[in-house]
Amino acid sequence: MSNIAIQVENLSKAYQLGDIGTGTISHDIERWWAKIRGKEDPFLKIGQTNDRTSKSQGANDIVWSLKDINFEIEQGQAVGIIGRNGAGKSTLLKILSRVTSPTTGSIKLKGRVASLLEVGTGFHPELSGRENIYLNGAILGMRKAEIKRKFDEIVDFAGVDRYIDTPVKRYSSGMYVRLAFAVAAHLESEILIVDEVLAVGDAEFQKKCLGKMGDVSSKEGRTVLFVSHNMGSISQLCNKSTLMDNGRLTNYGSTEDIINLYLDNFSNKAKSFIKSKQIIDNHFETIIVCDEYSNTKENFKFDENIAIKIRLIVPNFNNSLELAMRLIDRNKKAIFTIHEQLNKYYTNNEKIDLLIAIPKQFLTPGNYSWVMCINHPGVKLYDLQDDILPFTIVETGSEFSRYEGADYGSVFAQYSINKLLN
Numbered sequence: 001m002s003n004i005a006i007q008v009e010n011l012s013k014a015y016q017l018g019d020i021g022t023g024t025i026s027h028d029i030e031r032w033w034a035k036i037r038g039k040e041d042p043f044l045k046i047g048q049t050n051d052r053t054s055k056s057q058g059a060n061d062i063v064w065s066l067k068d069i070n071f072e073i074e075q076g077q078a079v080g081i082i083g084r085n086g087a088g089k090s091t092l093l094k095i096l097s098r099v100t101s102p103t104t105g106s107i108k109l110k111g112r113v114a115s116l117l118e119v120g121t122g123f124h125p126e127l128s129g130r131e132n133i134y135l136n137g138a139i140l141g142m143r144k145a146e147i148k149r150k151f152d153e154i155v156d157f158a159g160v161d162r163y164i165d166t167p168v169k170r171y172s173s174g175m176y177v178r179l180a181f182a183v184a185a186h187l188e189s190e191i192l193i194v195d196e197v198l199a200v201g202d203a204e205f206q207k208k209c210l211g212k213m214g215d216v217s218s219k220e221g222r223t224v225l226f227v228s229h230n231m232g233s234i235s236q237l238c239n240k241s242t243l244m245d246n247g248r249l250t251n252y253g254s255t256e257d258i259i260n261l262y263l264d265n266f267s268n269k270a271k272s273f274i275k276s277k278q279i280i281d282n283h284f285e286t287i288i289v290c291d292e293y294s295n296t297k298e299n300f301k302f303d304e305n306i307a308i309k310i311r312l313i314v315p316n317f318n319n320s321l322e323l324a325m326r327l328i329d330r331n332k333k334a335i336f337t338i339h340e341q342l343n344k345y346y347t348n349n350e351k352i353d354l355l356i357a358i359p360k361q362f363l364t365p366g367n368y369s370w371v372m373c374i375n376h377p378g379v380k381l382y383d384l385q386d387d388i389l390p391f392t393i394v395e396t397g398s399e400f401s402r403y404e405g406a407d408y409g410s411v412f413a414q415y416s417i418n419k420l421l422n
Contacts (some may be wrong), residue, residue, distance in 0.1 A: 002113060003074050003075050004072050004073070004074060004108075005075040005076075005109070005111065005190065005191055005223040006071075006072065006073040006107070006108070006109055006110075006111065006191065006225075007072050007107070007108040007109045007225065008070060008071050008072075008096075008105070008106075008107050008108075008332040008354065009070055009105055009106050009107075010068055010069075010070060010104060010105040010106070011068070011069040011070070011092075011095065011102050011104070011105035011106070011107060012064060012066050012067050012068060012069070012103050012104045012105055013064070013065045013066040013088075013091055013095060013100070013102050013104060013247075014062050014063065014064050014065070014103040015062070015063050015065055026354070033147065042252070050292060056318075064247050065088050065247050066088045066091055066092060066095070066102075066247045066248075067247045067248050068105075068248065069092065069097055069105070069248070069249050070249070071242065071249060071252060073223060073225070074189070074223075075110065075221065075222075075223055075359075076217060076218075076221040076222065076223060076241065077217065077223055077224075077239070077240060078213065078214070078217035078218075078223075078224040078226065078237050078238045078240075079223075079224070079225055079226070079238055079240050079241060079242065080226050080227075080228070080234040080238035080240070080241035080242070080255055080258070081093075081225060081226070081227045081241070081242055081244060082231075082234060082241055082243050082244070082258055082259065082262050083243060083244035083245055083262070084245070085224045086244070086246075087244040087245050087246065088244050088247040088248075089195075089244055090117065090195055090196075090227065091228045091247075092244070093115065093117055093193050093195055093225065093227060095107065095224070096109070096113065096115075096191075096193060097113055097115035097117060097193055097223075098113070099115075099117065105241050109191060110190065110191075111189065111190025111297070112140050112141050112188075112189040112191070113140075113189055113190075113191045113193060114140055114183075114184040114185070114187055114189035114192050114193070115184065115192075115193040115194075115195075116177075116180055116181055116184045116190070116192075116193070116194045116195065117193070117195045120384075122135070122136050122139060122180075123135075123167035123176070123179075123180065124134070125167065125168055126167055127165065127167065127168065128165045128166055128167055129155075129158075129160055129163060129164045129165070129166065129168055129171070129179055130151075130164050132148055132149060132163055132168055132179070132183070132214055133147065133154055133155075133179075133183055135164060136183045136184075136187065137150075137183070137187050139151065140187055140189055142187055142188065146187070146188060147187065147395040149180070150186045150187060152180045152186075153186055154179075154183055154186045154187075154307045155182075156325070156377070157182040157185075157186065157212070158178040158179040158181075158182035159178060159205075159394070160175055160178060162233055165338055171356070174205075178205055181194075181209055181212075185209075185212050185213065185216060185315060186360045189222070190222055190362055191195060191222065191223045191224075191225070192213065192216055192222055192223070192224045192225070193224075193225045193325070194213065194224070194225070194226050194227070196227055196228055196229060197342065204313055206233070208234060210236055210237055213226065213237055214236075214237055216235075220222065222237075226238060230395060230401070231259050231262075231263075231364060231394055231395055231396040231397070232261065232365075232395035232396060232397050232398060232400075232401025233341055233401060235255050235256065235259060235396055235397035236397055236401055237372065238255045239254065239255060240252070240253065240254065240255060241253070241254075241259070242258065243258050243261055243262055245265075248393065250414055259301075259396055260301075261303065263299045263394060264297075267392065273287040273288075273385065273388055273389055274286050275383070278314075279383075280315060281315070281316060281344065281383075282287045282312070282314045282315065282316050282317070282321070282382040282383065283312070283313055283374070283382060283383040284310065284311070284312055284313075284372065284374070284383055284385065285311040285312065285313050285351075286309070286310070286311045287308065287309070287310050287311075287370075287372065287385075287388070287389060288308070288309040288310075289306065289307075289308055289370075289389045289391050290306075290307050290308075290309065291304060291306065291307065292304075292305040292307055292357075294307070295310075296391060297391075298390070298391050299391070299392050299394050300391060300392070300393055300394065301360075301393075301394055301396045302360070302361060302363070302364070302365055302393055302394065302397075302398045303360045303361050303396070303398070304360050305356040305357065305358070305359060305360045306357070306360075306363075306391075307355060307356070307357055308325075308355070308356040308358075308370075309353075309354070309355055310353070310354045310355075310356065310372075311324070311351065311352070311353050311354075312342070312351070312352040312353075312354070312374060313350055313351055314342065314346070314350055314351075314352060314374070315350050317342075317346055317350070318376065320376055320377060320379075321341075321342045321343070321374060321375070321376055322339050322340055322341050322342055322374075322375050322376075322377065323338070323339070323340045323354065323372070323374060323375075324337070324338070324339050324372065324373050324374070324375040324381075325338040325340075325356070325370060325371070325372050325390055326338075326370070326371040326372075327368055327369075327370060328368065328369055328370070328387070329367065329368055329410055329420050330366065330367040330368075332387070333410075335363070335368070335410045335411070338356070339375070340354075342374075361398070361410075361412050362411055362412060363393045363410065363411060364393065364398070364400070364408065364409060364410055364411060364412060365392075365393045365394060365395035365398065365400075366393055366410065367390060367391075367392050368390065368391055368392070368393070369387050369388060369389060369390040369391070370385070370387075370388050370389050371384075371385065371386050371387065371388075372384075372385045372388065373385065400410070
């Protein structure tokens with residue numbers, strides 16, 4: 001395998017839904033006999049994929065959580081694993097960590113593996129933080145002298161010095177994950193596997209963790225596998241990523257390409273607003289939220305231009321009419337308001353087509369929607385549309401991505417700073 005740290009060939013994992021038994025003693029014995037001879041389960045139902053949205057067809061259904069996974073990862077690479085809930089990401093990491101075994105296929109790992117799959121993975125609740133550090137190190141195959149050499153560094157990174165001799169069952173979830181990550185990252189394993197657990201920590205600790213994982217990969221030459229739904233964290237840490245869907249590895253490549261593919265393929269396309277054409281008063285005929293290439297969509301990267309295409313029908317036009325638009329966040333708080341005079345665009349055919357452009361790197365990551373109407377100021381509101389066309393700005397590596405969960409406003413500030421001369 002030379003520089004190959006992880007090699008996976010034809011890896012599959014099947015889980016049985018419902019009752020464990022086959023239904024008859026003879027079939028249970030036949031399954032047991034096949035197992036001890038190293039043969040495949042004769043009662044597996046081949047071909048069913050891991051689609052969590054489909055209904056079970058019987059008490060003994062077999063679902064393939066992973067199906068025919070093949071990949072190689074070189075030593076020292078930091079690789080992100082991206083996919084929807086239920087795609088098979090955590091199952092893959094559990095198999096690589098040897099928490100569970102595959103149904104078929106093989107894995108080859110070069111070196112020791114440290115994994116952080118859940119808060120406090122491998123910790124014994126009755127033991128103190130100090131004892132759990134030594135226990136985890138021993139499980140990873142470390143000598144006592146190795147663990148002792150790293151001990152102070154682990155405790156300092158975790159920031160739990162005051163509680164290091166307290167049983168970890170008394171730790172908060174945040175303290176648990178701080179210590180667990182510190183142990184996994186600092187002990188001398190060749191492969192570090194991290195699932196979606198860093199979200200438990202605060203923004204400061206998440207920043208420390210991403211920095212440490214970057215050092216582990218780039219400076220120490222260790223291999224990192226990282227699962228997260230925070231695209232900003234993935235893009236910040238990983239140069240390469242893989243995309244999983246329904247238990248299959250569908251794509252592998254640069255992190256930017258994989259994130260784009262994920263957002264394009266696995267987001268719900270926003271439905272365009274289309275009004276009935278039977279209305280005779282001033283109204284919106286269509287409103288579409290799309291990208292700069294006219295692709296209707298709901299998810300946008302923070303550095304992606306947004307366009308709103310609007311067609312207005314104005315049979316009762318007058319020179320005071322204006323388009324009124326308000327962008328609101330998930331809490332219905334106004335972000336900005338537009339009032340645009342329509343007499344600039346009217347051409348005597350009762351139809352006005354407009355394109356409103358919102359520049360990239362203006363809205364911060366979050367969920368937004370629109371309030372719109374045609375306004376005759378002080379007289380009448382025509383066709384008021386409230387909370388329509390929701391869309392999401394996705395964190396894909398902005399300057400604030402290291403502060404996941406922090407409220408840093410709704411727009412990126414535009415400003416300049418100059419040094420004052422004495």
